[in-house]
Amino acid sequence: MDTFKKNRFVSAVFLILFVAVLYRSFSHSGFRYDAPKLAGQSFQGSNIVTEEQIPGFQNALIINLNNSEILKDKYSEFTLKVNPDSILEKKNIRRIIKNRGPVILVSSENSISARIWMLLSQKGIKNIFILSEEKDFEVLKNKFRPDTLSVPELI
Amino acid sequence: MRKKITVILLLSGLVLALLPLSANRSFMVKPEKLLSEVLNPDVSLTVDQVAKLIVNEDSTIRIIDLRPTEEFNRLSIPGSVNVPYIYFISSDLYTYMNDRNITNIFYSNKSFYSNYAMVYARGMGYKNSLVMEGGLSEWFNTVMESKFTGERISARENALYETRAKAAQLFTQINSMPDSLKAVFMAANKFSAKKLDGGCE
Numbered sequence: 001m002d003t004f005k006k007n008r009f010v011s012a013v014f015l016i017l018f019v020a021v022l023y024r025s026f027s028h029s030g031f032r033y034d035a036p037k038l039a040g041q042s043f044q045g046s047n048i049v050t051e052e053q054i055p056g057f058q059n060a061l062i063i064n065l066n067n068s069e070i071l072k073d074k075y076s077e078f079t080l081k082v083n084p085d086s087i088l089e090k091k092n093i094r095r096i097i098k099n100r101g102p103v104i105l106v107s108s109e110n111s112i113s114a115r116i117w118m119l120l121s122q123k124g125i126k127n128i129f130i131l132s133e134e135k136d137f138e139v140l141k142n143k144f145r146p147d148t149l150s151v152p153e154l155i
Numbered sequence: 156m157r158k159k160i161t162v163i164l165l166l167s168g169l170v171l172a173l174l175p176l177s178a179n180r181s182f183m184v185k186p187e188k189l190l191s192e193v194l195n196p197d198v199s200l201t202v203d204q205v206a207k208l209i210v211n212e213d214s215t216i217r218i219i220d221l222r223p224t225e226e227f228n229r230l231s232i233p234g235s236v237n238v239p240y241i242y243f244i245s246s247d248l249y250t251y252m253n254d255r256n257i258t259n260i261f262y263s264n265k266s267f268y269s270n271y272a273m274v275y276a277r278g279m280g281y282k283n284s285l286v287m288e289g290g291l292s293e294w295f296n297t298v299m300e301s302k303f304t305g306e307r308i309s310a311r312e313n314a315l316y317e318t319r320a321k322a323a324q325l326f327t328q329i330n331s332m333p334d335s336l337k338a339v340f341m342a343a344n345k346f347s348a349k350k351l352d353g354g355c356e
Contacts, residue, residue, distance in 0.1 A: 014167075021171055031182035035278065039244040042271050084194055088186055111288060114270035115193045122182050122278060130267075138222075140264040142295035144230055146331035 033124045047117060048137045049104060049129045059101025062131075063087075065116060068108040070131065084112055087120070096125060106131045182278035192282070193274050199288045200260060202297045203315060206322035208260075209233055217257045218287075219243075221268040228337070232262065232294065233325045240268040244275060252281045262287040262294075299323050 041047050054060065054075065062071070062079040065087070071079070082092050084107075096103050103120075105128065107113040113130040120128050182189065192198065208216050209232070218235035220227050227237040238251055240263065252259055259276070261269040261284065269286045276284035289296075301319040303312065332340065 018167055018171075031184075031186065031278065033181055035180050035182055035275065036245045039271065039275055040241075042267070043241050043244070045267075048267075085190070088190055109266075111199070111266040111270045111286070112194075114267050115274050118271050118274040118278075119186065119190060119193070123186060137267050138264045140226070140230075140291055140295075142292060142299075144295075144299075144330060145327075147327045 031122050033122065035122060038121050038124070039118065041121070042114075042118070045135070045137050047121075047129050048132045048135060050132060050135055054104065054131075057102050057104070059099065060104055061096065061099040061101065062104045062106055063096070065105060065107040065112055066109070068106050070106055070108065070133075079106075084116060087116055093123075093125075096120070096128075102127045102129055104129045104131050110137075183280045184278055189274070189278055192277055198273060198277075198285050200285055201288060202294045203319070205232070205260060205262075205287045205294075206298050207318050209325065210318050210321045215256065215258060216260055217254075218260045218262065219251065219272075221261055221263040221272055222291075226264075228334075230291070230330050232291070233322075233329050235262070240272060243272055248276060248279050248281060252276060252283065255283055258283050258285060260285045260287050263290045265290045265292050294326075299326065 049057075051071065054062075060075075060078060062075050064071075064079055064081045065084050067081065080092075080095060086092060103125070105113040105116055107116075110130070110132060113132075117128055117130050184192070205218070209218075218232055220231050220235040220237045221240040221243060222237070223239050224237055227235075227239075231237070243251070259281070261272045261276075263269045263272075266286075266289060269290055273284050273286040287294075298319045301316060301323065303316050305312075308316070329337070329340065
């Protein structure tokens with residue numbers, strides 16, 4: 001103890017740094033995880049679920065991001081209506097983290113769900129899914145009709 | 156006493172070493188700031204806006220196609236460059252987005268990859284990132300299948316349909332080229348890894 005007292009300044013600096021590192025590591029106020037690793041899940045689409053899959057989830061929490069009517073009144077007992085702007089409010093984050101099962105983002109616009117998914121997953125929140133009408137989330141269904149008679153001018 | 160201090164320091168070091176990774180590849184922007192940025196309507200462009208930029212040959216934009224290379228080679232928006240989504244999220248973004256004066260517009264087949272990429276890029280500090288809403292599906296629905304069905308057309312509508320027609324023509328011409336010609340055309344638009352300046356050879 002005497003040594004600590006003698007080196008008060010060094011001990012205080014060390015303690016402050018130690019607490020700061022612990023705070024940064026365990027607080028949810030910033031991003032601190034490896035971004036490419038967390039984003040990787042989005043490539044295969046394992047974060048996309050369809051409505052048919054919902055009954056198979058236990059303790060699911062559905063987050064309705066903009067009063068979407070996709071699910072109508074189904075699953076209302078475990079649905080939380082949250083405005084996308086306020087998804088990062090403490091009470092909402094706490095509710096998401098405390099949930100024991102998957103968290104499913106529902107929105108009438110897939111783009112909003114995708115943006116919120118990337119943001120929450122980069123905060124280290126796992127088990128987040130996006131509700132999509134189709135499992136083929138990035139498949140082009142339109143057909144292109146080539147015109148072999150025309151040649152672009154820029155060539 | 157020295158031993159005690161050594162033990163305390165070693166234990167502290169061990170605790171710090173076992174803490175979750177705070178990688179230098181993590182997002183740099185504060186979450187609240189990033190949220191308000193990505194929910195701002197200005198980060199989205201409609202296909203009509205993108206079509207206009209293409210027709211006008213705007214040199215301040217770069218259109219990034221996030222689809223797999225095979226799909227890009229088969230069909231792509233004129234002037235776009237291909238960076239498959241999996242490469243985009245696993246490599247250093249500086250390679251693709253080093254020029255801060257250029258606005259990058261992401262698109263994919265639908266809305267997922269492009270919106271993930273936009274948030275990812277902005278999280279990494281690249282504010283010059285926008286998204287073409289609806290992706291190639293919306294491009295087909297709005298630009299390629301565009302038809303005026305009314306009786307009288309206003310000047311504004313006329314300009315819109317004209318732009319769509321020009322963009323559709325360009326799209327059809329480029330994507331109808333034989334594979335050999337197309338390969339040459341695509342090669343001109345390919346990203347090359349940024350070369351280091353100077354150094355030993």
